[in-house]
Amino acid sequence: MSIVLGDNRYGKAENRVVRITKEGPVHQIKDLTVSVALSGDLDATHLTGDNSGVLPTDTMKNTCFAFAQRHGAVEIEDYALLLARHFVDSQPSIAHARVAVAEHPWERIAEGPHSFLRAGGGTRTCTVHYDGTAVWVVSGLKDLTVLNSTDSEFWGYVKDEYTTLVEADDRILATEIHAQWRHTGESGDWGKSYERAKNALLEAFVRTHSRSLQQTLFEMGTRVLEEVPELCEVRLKLPNKHHFRYDTAPFGLDNPNETFLAADRPYGLIEGDVRRDDAPDAGPAWT
Numbered sequence: 661m662s663i664v665l666g667d668n669r670y671g672k673a674e675n676r677v678v679r680i681t682k683e684g685p686v687h688q689i690k691d692l693t694v695s696v697a698l699s700g701d702l703d704a705t706h707l708t709g710d711n712s713g714v715l716p717t718d719t720m721k722n723t724c725f726a727f728a729q730r731h732g733a734v735e736i737e738d739y740a741l742l743l744a745r746h747f748v749d750s751q752p753s754i755a756h757a758r759v760a761v762a763e764h765p766w767e768r769i770a771e772g773p774h775s776f777l778r779a780g781g782g783t784r785t786c787t788v789h790y791d792g793t794a795v796w797v798v799s800g801l802k803d804l805t806v807l808n809s810t811d812s813e814f815w816g817y818v819k820d821e822y823t824t825l826v827e828a829d830d831r832i833l834a835t836e837i838h839a840q841w842r843h844t845g846e847s848g849d850w851g852k853s854y855e856r857a858k859n860a861l862l863e864a865f866v867r868t869h870s871r872s873l874q875q876t877l878f879e880m881g882t883r884v885l886e887e888v889p890e891l892c893e894v895r896l897k898l899p900n901k902h903h904f905r906y907d908t909a910p911f912g913l914d915n916p917n918e919t920f921l922a923a924d925r926p927y928g929l930i931e932g933d934v935r936r937d938d939a940p941d942a943g944p945a946w947t
């Protein structure tokens with residue numbers, strides 16, 4: 661009996677590529693998940709540890725971002741064709757490339773030239789508490805993902821011996837909104853107040869020139885309380901969905917905040933309550 665190597669392939673899976681196209685103040689977004697798998701004459705690396713035919717998966721990742729920057733917001737089929745041809749035609753050891761691209765749709769948030777809402781997201785929620793006497797109605801929404809492709813800064817923070825974060829005067833700000841709001845009364849037009857609270861959250865996200873997600877959180881909560889007087893308190897949980905500008909300088913490409921790596925974890929998690937100073941005691945309503 662002898663043992664032989666069967667089918668094999670290797671690559672970089674699920675590169676999260678975000679490409680912003682800027683036409684003056686009006687931005688477009690292309691949000692992709694790109695997986696590359698290459699195969700060919702790769703026996704040596706498996707059988708003897710000879711890596712001379714191995715294009716590193718890290719290089720495949722760089723290529724995905726470099727091609728997004730170089731070719732812009734092309735159709736995903738054209739982008740995948742460019743990548744697949746590149747890997748096979750440039751690498752003698754590679755005979756076959758599989759490039760799979762998923763495009764995640766975003767909608768523009770009303771009037772915002774650089775504000776987007778991830779399509780299909782957002783779940784309306786409510787929790788009611790009743791103890792035989794008092795009633796609390798807490799409404800809300802979750803999983804509503806929004807993104808501003810500019811008008812966000814983060815600088816002036818504490819720096820200690822472990823700080824490597826570079827100050828940003830223009831970054832992407834993206835979050836998945838989880839919000840709950842407490843009604844003062846126990847009856848009302850719940851549907852209407854939901855629409856007004858949701859619109860207030862989105863309006864504040866779009867209109868705030870953000871110095872931090874914490875500042876945006878307070879603006880969002882404040883706008884809800886201003887627009888929906890029957891509410892007394894808003895609780896927000898906002899994960900900071902980090903988008904890192906990809907450094908394409910090593911490939912001879914300028915990247916003026918157009919191509920980003922969308923990281924899923926770890927993420928900053930910004931949480932806070934915003935309330936009227938005359939809000940009645942919540943009792944168990946938040947538990």
Ligand SMILES: O=c1[nH]c(=O)c2[nH]c(=O)[nH]c2[nH]1
Nearest residue numbers: 814825871872873874900928
């Ligand atoms: O808006 C932000 N708030 C922070 O507290 C923080 N921390 C960080 O690393 N990035 C950010 N961004």
